[in-house]
Structures are given as structure tokens and as C-alpha cells.
Amino acid sequence: MESLWPQIEPLLAQVTKPARYIGGELGAQQVEHGPDTVSWLLVYPDSYEVGLPNQGLQILYELLNERHDAAAERSYAPWVDMEAAMRTAGIPLFSVEGHLPAAGFDVLAFNLSAELVYTNVLNLIDLAGLPVRAADRTGDDTIVMAGGHCTFNPEPLADYVDAFVLGDGEEVVGEINDVLAAHRCGPGCAPGDDPTRAAGDGQDRRTALLRDLSRVPGVYVPSCYDVAYDDDGRLAGVTPRYDDTPARVEKRTIADLGSWPYPRQQLVPLIEVVHDRLNVELFRGCTRGCRFCQAGMITRPVRERPADQVRTMVSAGLERTGYDEVALTSLSSADYSGIEETVGGIIDDPSCSGQVSVSLPSLRVDAFTVGTAAQIQRVRRTGLTFAPEGGTWRMRQVINKLIREEDLYAAVDAAFSQGWKRVKLYFLIGLPTETDEDTLGIVDLAKQCVAIGKRYHNSVSVTASVGGFVPKVQTPFQWFGQNTIEELTRKVHLLRDAARPVRGLTIRWHDPKATAAEGIVSRGDRRMGAVIEHVWRHGGTFQEWSEYFDLDLWTDALEAQGMTLEDAVYRHRTEHEVLPWDHISAGLHRDFLWQDWKDALAEHGLPDCRWTPCYDCGACTGYGIEHVVASAVPPAGGSQGTGQDLSSGGQVPVRFLSTAPSGAAPADRPAGGAPAMAGEGRS
Amino acid sequence: MRIRFRFSKLGKIRFTSQRDVARMWERALRRARMPLAYTEGFSPRPQLSFGLALPTGAESLAEYVDVALDPVRAEEMGLDLATLPATLNGLLPEGLEIEEAVPVERSKDSLQQMVTSCSWTMRLAGPTRDELSSSVDALLAAPSVIITRERKGREELDDLRPSVLALAVADATADLAEDPTGRTVGLVAELSTQPRGVRPVELLRGLIAVSAVAAHGTIDGPADSGRPGSTPVLDRACRTQQWIERDGLRTEPLLGRVVPVGTDRAQHALERAS
Numbered sequence: 001m002e003s004l005w006p007q008i009e010p011l012l013a014q015v016t017k018p019a020r021y022i023g024g025e026l027g028a029q030q031v032e033h034g035p036d037t038v039s040w041l042l043v044y045p046d047s048y049e050v051g052l053p054n055q056g057l058q059i060l061y062e063l064l065n066e067r068h069d070a071a072a073e074r075s076y077a078p079w080v081d082m083e084a085a086m087r088t089a090g091i092p093l094f095s096v097e098g099h100l101p102a103a104g105f106d107v108l109a110f111n112l113s114a115e116l117v118y119t120n121v122l123n124l125i126d127l128a129g130l131p132v133r134a135a136d137r138t139g140d141d142t143i144v145m146a147g148g149h150c151t152f153n154p155e156p157l158a159d160y161v162d163a164f165v166l167g168d169g170e171e172v173v174g175e176i177n178d179v180l181a182a183h184r185c186g187p188g189c190a191p192g193d194d195p196t197r198a199a200g201d202g203q204d205r206r207t208a209l210l211r212d213l214s215r216v217p218g219v220y221v222p223s224c225y226d227v228a229y230d231d232d233g234r235l236a237g238v239t240p241r242y243d244d245t246p247a248r249v250e251k252r253t254i255a256d257l258g259s260w261p262y263p264r265q266q267l268v269p270l271i272e273v274v275h276d277r278l279n280v281e282l283f284r285g286c287t288r289g290c291r292f293c294q295a296g297m298i299t300r301p302v303r304e305r306p307a308d309q310v311r312t313m314v315s316a317g318l319e320r321t322g323y324d325e326v327a328l329t330s331l332s333s334a335d336y337s338g339i340e341e342t343v344g345g346i347i348d349d350p351s352c353s354g355q356v357s358v359s360l361p362s363l364r365v366d367a368f369t370v371g372t373a374a375q376i377q378r379v380r381r382t383g384l385t386f387a388p389e390g391g392t393w394r395m396r397q398v399i400n401k402l403i404r405e406e407d408l409y410a411a412v413d414a415a416f417s418q419g420w421k422r423v424k425l426y427f428l429i430g431l432p433t434e435t436d437e438d439t440l441g442i443v444d445l446a447k448q449c450v451a452i453g454k455r456y457h458n459s460v461s462v463t464a465s466v467g468g469f470v471p472k473v474q475t476p477f478q479w480f481g482q483n484t485i486e487e488l489t490r491k492v493h494l495l496r497d498a499a500r501p502v503r504g505l506t507i508r509w510h511d512p513k514a515t516a517a518e519g520i521v522s523r524g525d526r527r528m529g530a531v532i533e534h535v536w537r538h539g540g541t542f543q544e545w546s547e548y549f550d551l552d553l554w555t556d557a558l559e560a561q562g563m564t565l566e567d568a569v570y571r572h573r574t575e576h577e578v579l580p581w582d583h584i585s586a587g588l589h590r591d592f593l594w595q596d597w598k599d600a601l602a603e604h605g606l607p608d609c610r611w612t613p614c615y616d617c618g619a620c621t622g623y624g625i626e627h628v629v630a631s632a633v634p635p636a637g638g639s640q641g642t643g644q645d646l647s648s649g650g651q652v653p654v655r656f657l658s659t660a661p662s663g664a665a666p667a668d669r670p671a672g673g674a675p676a677m678a679g680e681g682r683s
Numbered sequence: 684m685r686i687r688f689r690f691s692k693l694g695k696i697r698f699t700s701q702r703d704v705a706r707m708w709e710r711a712l713r714r715a716r717m718p719l720a721y722t723e724g725f726s727p728r729p730q731l732s733f734g735l736a737l738p739t740g741a742e743s744l745a746e747y748v749d750v751a752l753d754p755v756r757a758e759e760m761g762l763d764l765a766t767l768p769a770t771l772n773g774l775l776p777e778g779l780e781i782e783e784a785v786p787v788e789r790s791k792d793s794l795q796q797m798v799t800s801c802s803w804t805m806r807l808a809g810p811t812r813d814e815l816s817s818s819v820d821a822l823l824a825a826p827s828v829i830i831t832r833e834r835k836g837r838e839e840l841d842d843l844r845p846s847v848l849a850l851a852v853a854d855a856t857a858d859l860a861e862d863p864t865g866r867t868v869g870l871v872a873e874l875s876t877q878p879r880g881v882r883p884v885e886l887l888r889g890l891i892a893v894s895a896v897a898a899h900g901t902i903d904g905p906a907d908s909g910r911p912g913s914t915p916v917l918d919r920a921c922r923t924q925q926w927i928e929r930d931g932l933r934t935e936p937l938l939g940r941v942v943p944v945g946t947d948r949a950q951h952a953l954e955r956a957s
Contacts, residue, residue: 022696024777026776268710270696270703270707271700
């Protein structure tokens with residue numbers, strides 16, 4: 001592979017933000033490609049600024065480059081102006097480190113974090129110079145893979161991606177590399193042998209490689225499955241073509257986050273990106289059980305990072321990067337069992353000299369959390385964000401976001417009384433069973449929050465940010481028919497009109513048309529690929545960006561394939577209907593999800609299973625793993641309206657497991673791990 | 684106390700913006716555990732003051748930044764100015780390199796206010812050396828050169844001529860990386876920064892304007908009326924010096940080298956470039 005830099009450089013004077021394409025980040029690795037290494041191009045299919053901070057991609061980048069038989073570089077979707085310049089000049093997609101052509105890599109591995117980037121995926125495969133459809137790729141063409149949350153319904157991209165990877169990537173990426181390394185020079189040959197001597201013609205080799213990949217647990221190879229439809233055109237099943245292909249592909253789950261202190265060398269970009277700060281992952285998984293939340297459902301169980309490892313990663317990371325802000329990330333960071341001590345330890349670290357701010361991207365809604373927030377935001381105090389999600393208690397029971405009004409008001413009171421003047425509230429509209437009373441409850445809640453603020457400040461600002469709900473696969477709401485564009489628009493207008501007379505209250509909303517497009521892709525079967533391809537072929541890239549989003553492209557594409565919004569998006573799925581993702585497993589039993597769906601309709605809440613008996617959702621029992629918590633003490637104030645009394649944390653039955661002392665070195669990574677206090681979540 | 688650094692910005696990193704460079708400096712200074720002085724208020728920032736913004740895409744041999752330090756902590760840690768450039772160079776990204784650091788008085792005016800002109804070396808693609816020479820002569824001979832400039836998002840007409848203090852076709856190889864195509868022509872210029880700075884692309888617009896005038900006797904004629912390829916395109920630009928002119932003396936902001944002001948600006952520019 002030869003660097004394309006001499007051809008790329010002249011284009012950069014003509015495009016916006018040319019530094020997106022130069023690499024050079026702190027932490028970027030100059031790797032060597034050779035006959036003994038599998039070359040990976042890790043691609044985030046959105047702009048550089050959105051893609052660079054992605055932690056999943058950075059973790060895989062490091063893990064692969066630690067191996068002697070792998071070499072990984074990165075790429076991002078070139079912005080529209082750059083893509084046009086590249087296509088005019090005949091320059092293919094390239095890596096940002098070596099500026100090497102994408103098609104020269106063994107693997108093109110996409111991160112799929114959002115459905116609306118799918119058209120970009122097709123565009124990037126095409127820009128790489130590869131056939132867009134997997135079936136048209138032959139011989140030694142680059143293998144196209146994809147991982148990330150969206151792979152829990154891989155079917156819409158199944159005709160374009162050779163292999164999907166489900167769940168945590170830390171372990172499986174190495175297993176995949178082993179398969180690819182073995183195939184680089186054909187079966188039976190030693191590393192270093194001439195790859196061209198491999199046995200069989202190209203197509204045979206490709207088929208054999210994909211068959212071998214399909215035997216790696218957690219890897220789904222669509223070409224190893226047959227899809228059948230019934231007489232009504234409904235999906236009848238996706239079934240394996242071979243005896244040794246799993247009928248149901250299970251996700252991968254790392255048992256202990258403490259064994260994986262990554263990224264060790266977080267990338268520090270030269271230009272400003274989103275989440276431009278040090279990010280340290282506190283824990284993975286969430287057992288709050290919010291029924292709309294796909295991330296919470298598919299990442300179970302909870303695996304907390306040991307508190308001392310968090311502190312080490314923060315102090316070493318700040319020193320290495322020069323950042324003055326660290327985000328402690330997870331799906332609900334205030335639920336981390338050592339949160340107070342951890343935050344206090346960072347703030348009081350003398351090397352931070354009082355100038356480091358800590359952010360918890362997802363605050364729990366209670367006064368206790370605000371206390372923690374006040375402690376950590378004493379350096380830079382901007383606004384506080386809470387996510388009640390539903391406007392009434394009834395609605396919040398349906399979605400299992402069990403926040404009482406008192407909890408919210410106490411949190412907001414604490415925030416205003418401690419100096420904050422801006423509070424942002426997140427809500428969803430278009431939820432199952434939602435009535436106009438529920439919708440308007442959003443304004444009632446927000447209005448109360450403004451009134452509370454007025455007790456402390458003359459001028460306060462409360463923003464209610466309202467998103468349209470898209471039912472996601474592998475959740476209890478996967479059967480729910482999404483609200484129509486018209487219905488969501490009507491609800492937005494209801495909210496806007498009700499909020500207008502309230503001074504200090506602002507309503508912001510997500511475009512209902514974009515919500516509909518997301519719905520088209522989210523639950524589609526394999527035939528939805530043609531719709532995505534149609535949108536892409538008609539110029540529909542960067543559909544996550546409002547300036548490029550165009551619903552007409554999507555409705556035209558549906559029509560061209562004989563599909564409708566009504567059937568694809570708005571229709572309720574039935575209990576015994578074959579779902580396009582039934583052969584893909586996030587560990588959750590289908591009957592658990594169905595029961596949770598019925599509980600939702602009956603307005604029954606379900607407490608956090610970390611501190612209550614197991615509901616047997618399947619995530620722990622199925623994989624023989626369990627919750628790992630860093631402290632035996634449940635979080636203070638953690639009841640969140642569930643009625644659970646957690647004031648005496650020691651009484652919660654938690655068992656301490658002794659684990660091996662920290663190995664820290666990558667070589668003994670899987671066995672090692674910091675001395676975690678692993679608690680049994682009674683799974 | 685304040686420390687003024689002179690540094691260069693060369694290579695791929697030239698595609699980053701002035702704001703990006705400011706953030707790179709902040710991170711490098713924190714990594715070096717410099718005793719930075721912070722601004723007051725809810726959102727304290729380190730007090731860094733850069734001179735005139737370098738256009739994104741341009742290289743520079745003469746960038747400056749003033750860094751405010753907490754004098755007490757600086758004293759405590761025994762800050763050594765002699766080793767500081769090397770320390771920071773190990774922490775700044777590739778392409779940013781500090782040449783020298785000196786303490787400056789806090790009362791001094793900001794770099795932005797003090798600098799009066801900048802020297803540039805450019806490389807233009809399109810015209811031959813002779814064509815570019817005649818454009819340069821035409822520009823220098825013109826009483827005024829009206830170009831469109833963008834100001835606060837709006838286009839307006841402005842006379843470029845008073846800002847062009849010196850201009851000459853020259854060999855650019857001393858300041859710029861080698862041109863792989865070998866088809867570019869070098870140009871050196873000194874451009875005034877007051878009341879506002881002239882960018883290399885704006886100088887280029889001026890050169891195109893005078894060529895059009897020469898060909899048609901009017902500025903309204905098509906700019907590219909000659910043979911194809913003769914319209915100059917800016918290939919590379921490098922700021923080689925920033926100057927402070929006061930009371931007939933011209934000094935460089937950090938090293939304090941004094942250069943007499945006279946009629947030999949072009950000559951000086953040529954010396955810089957050769």
C-alpha cells in the first residue's frame with residue numbers, strides 16, 4: 001500500500017476543516033503492515049468530529065495494535081465537500097494515519113452507533129472502491145465487518161456487510177484476528193508464507209474464511225443464513241445453511257471490566273471534536289430497566305470498574321493528555337457504587353491543582369446526585385440535565401423510569417439553591433399508551449421547575465428537550481407501533497402552545513420526520529437494505545445531519561420497494577410474529593421481554609435488579625456471569641422512587657469474590673484484573 | 684509574569700486553525716505542569732494571548748504566544764526558561780516547534796496591537812515567472828487595487844494597495860518545502876497588519892485584479908482571459924516574520940532584532956527568502 005498523501009494534500013486547501021484528514025492525534029499509531037499482520041481499517045461512518053471520540057473504536061484500535069499479528073488504522077466519513085473533491089480526483093477512502101487506500105486493508109470494520117448512518121456505510125464501502133453488496137465482493141476483496149449497538153438488528157445491512165460482531169469487542173476482536181491471520185496465507189501454512197500461494201481460487205478462499213468467522217462466538221455472517229418469507233410476504237425465518245452455523249448468535253460479554261483498562265492512550269485530536277475531554281468508563285451495563293432504552297437492555301449485566309482503577313486511569317489520563325476535564329462515563333454514572341469517593345478523590349488530587357472539572361454525563365434524578373454534581377462542578381458550573389423521560393407518574397411506570405415528582409423537584413430545588421440557573425430536562429413523546437394528559441404533563445413538570453427556580457433567582461431557564469420515541473429491537477417496546485409523523489407533530493404543537501405563556505421555559509424538539517426515518521431502519525428485515533441503498537444512490541448521505549436529512553428520499557425509497565411507513569414503522573408487531581432479529585441474542589429471553597411489555601401496558605414498574613431478586617431476563621444466567629460492583633454498599637439515595645429502602649446498604653446480600661491481583665500488563669489481561677470487589681447480584 | 688514564545692507551524696499541522704493551536708498549547712502547558720495564571724469567573728481559562736491569527740492552511744516560522752504565569756508558583760518550582768522550549772517541544776504535536784522563550788513585562792501591549800506588518804513567502808501555481816513579474820510590477824505601480832474582502836460575513840470592497848509594503852518574485856525554497864511539481868513560482872511580500880491584516884489569498888486577488896486591468900483596461904473584464912492556467916493559485920504560504928514598527932525602527936517581537944525602516948523592504952524580503 002502506498003500513501004495517497006501527495007494526491008490528498010492539494011485538495012485540503014479547498015475543503016472545510018481540512019485537519020479532519022491529516023491524522024497526527026496524540027495516541028495515533030504509526031503501524032507497519034506486512035505479510036504477517038492482518039490490517040484493519042476501523043471506520044466510524046460519520047464526520048471526524050463525531051467519530052474520533054468513540055471509545056469503542058479507540059479500545060479496539062489499541063487492542064489490535066498491541067498484537068504482533070495485527071495493524072489497525074482509522075478512517076471517518078469525509079465531509080460532503082471532501083468526498084466530492086476525492087471522487088473528482090479519483091482518490092478512494094483512506095486512513096488518517098498513513099493515508100493508505102481503504103481497499104488495501106484486509107478488513108474494513110465499521111462502528112454502528114446509530115441507524116441513520118447506514119447510508120454513509122454504503123457510501124464509504126463504495127468510496128473505498130469495493131462493490132457495495134457483499135455478494136459482489138470476490139476473492140481477496142477487503143472483508144467488511146460491523147460492530148456496535150445497532151448490530152442487534154443486523155438485517156437491514158445484511159446484504160452489504162460480510163460479518164457482524166455482537167456485544168463487547170475486547171475478547172472477540174482477537175479471535176477474529178486469529179481467523180483472519182490463519183487465512184492470510186491459506187490453511188496449513190505458517191505465518192510469513194507467501195499469501196499468493198494459498199490454496200483454492202479466490203472465491204473459495206473467501207467463502208471458507210466467512211464460514212470460519214461464523215464459527216467464532218458472537219460473529220454473525222449473513223451469507224451463512226437463508227431467509228424465508230411466507231405467502232403474505234412476512235418474514236418466516238432466518239435459518240443457518242450449515243450444521244456448524246449457530247441458529248441463534250449470542251452476544252459477547254466481558255465478565256470483568258477491571259481486566260480491560262482501555263483506552264490506555266486515549267486519542268487527543270488536533271481539532272475540536274464532540275466530547276473533547278478525557279473519558280473514563282465507570283461501568284458497562286445498566287439494570288435500571290428503562291423499557292425504552294436499548295443500551296440498557298443489550299449491555300446487561302452491570303460490570304463496574306474497580307474504584308482504584310478508575311482513579312489511576314483518571315490521573316494517568318489527565319497527565320498524559322493535558323485535558324482539564326474528565327467525564328466518568330456509563331449509562332447512569334451516579335449509580336456507580338463508589339461514586340462519592342471516586343469523585344472526591346479526583347477533585348482533591350493535588351496534581352489537578354483545582355482546575356480539573358469532572359462531568360457525569362448521565363445524572364440520576366434526585367437531590368443526592370445534585371450534591372455530587374455541586375462538588376464536581378465547582379470549577380466550571382454550566383447547566384444541569386435530568387431525564388425524567390415521561391410527563392406523568394403513570395407514563396413513567398409504563399416506561400419503568402421510576403422517578404417520583406418529589407424526586408425531580410428535590411433535585412431541581414437542590415440545583416437552583418446551589419447556584420445553578422439553567423436546568424435541562426429530557427423527555428420522550430410517542431411512548432406506548434401515551435395520552436395528551438401524559439404529554440402535557442411535561443409542561444406541568446417543567447413549569448413547576450421554573451417556579452422552584454424563581455424562589456432562588458430572578459431569572460431562571462428551564463429547557464424541556466423532547467424527542468420522538470423510536471421502538472428499538474431487543475427491548476420490551478420492540479413490538480410497539482411507532483407514532484406517526486402527524487401524531488408526533490401534533491404533540492409537539494400541544495407542548496409548544498402550552499409552554500408559550502410560561503416565562504423561563506423553552507421547549508426544544510427533535511424533527512418528527514427524522515424520528516420516522518430512524519424507525520424505518522430500526523426494525524426492518526433484510527429487504528430494508530434495498531431502501532437504504534436507494535436512499536444512498538439518490539444522494540442521501542449524512543442523514544443524521546438536519547442540513548442533509550431528507551424524508552422524501554426515504555419515502556420514495558420505500559415506495560420503490562413496495563413498502564409503506566404504515567407497515568414498516570407504525571404497525572404494532574404481534575406476539576408470535578417472527579421478528580427480523582430473532583436469530584440475534586442480547587441474552588434476553590423473548591418471554592421476559594414479552595412479559596415486561598405486558599407489565600408496561602399494565603403500568604407495573606420493575607425495580608433495579610442489582611438490589612432485588614433476579615427476574616431471570618437471561619443476561620446473567622445465560623452467560624454464566626453476574627453483576628460486578630465496586631462496592632458492597634448500594635448508592636445513597638438510589639431508590640429512585642422504587643420504594644426500595646437502600647439506606648442500610650450492608651443488609652443487601654452481597655458476596656465479595658476474591659480475584660487475582662492486578663496484572664496490568666496486556667499479556668495476562670484476561671486472567672488478571674485489578675482486585676475488584678465483585679458482588680453477586682443474585683442472578 | 685508573562686513569557687513570550689516564538690514558534691513555528693510547519694507541515695500537515697498547517698491545516699489546523701488558530702483556535703486549534705491555542706488548545707494544543709493549553710494542553711501542552713498543563714502536561715508540563717506550568718504554573719498557569721487563570722482568568723477569573725465561572726469558567727476559568729489559562730491566560731494565553733496569541734498574535735495575529737494565521738490563516739488555516741498557511742505555515743509560519745514566526746508565531747508568538749504570551750503565557751501568563753502565577754508568579755508565586757513559578758518561583759516555587761524554579762522555572763527554568765532555558766530548558767522550557769525543549770520540554771514543551773516534547774509535548775506539543777509534531778509540526779509546532781518553539782524556537783525561544785523570553786519573559787516580557789506584563790504592562791506591554793498585546794501582540795495583536797503591537798505588530799504592524801508581516802513578511803510572507805508564497806508559492807503560486809499557474810503563471811510563469813515572467814507573467815507573475817509583470818503582475819507584481821503592475822500592482823506596485825497601481826495607485827489603488829480594489830478587491831473584495833469578507834468582513835463579518837459580508838463582502839465589501841477595499842483598497843489593497845496601501846497594505847502592500849513590499850512585493851517581489853523570488854526563490855521560495857528557503858522557507859517552503861520543495862515543490863514536487865516544480866511548476867510554481869515564489870513570491871515574497873511584506874503586508875501591513877493595520878488597520879487590519881491582509882491575507883495571502885487577498886494579495887492573490889489583488890494580483891489577479893491588476894492582471895485583468897492590464898489586459899482589458901478595466902477591472903470588470905474576465906479575470907481569466909489569458910491562456911488557461913495563467914490565473915495564479917496559492918499553492919503554499921508561510922509567514923516568515925512579524926514586525927513591530929515604531930519611531931522609524933522595526934523590531935521582531937521576541938528577539939528584539941532591530942531592522943532599519945527604509946526603501947529596501949523588498950530587498951530585505953529577498954534576503955529573508957534567499
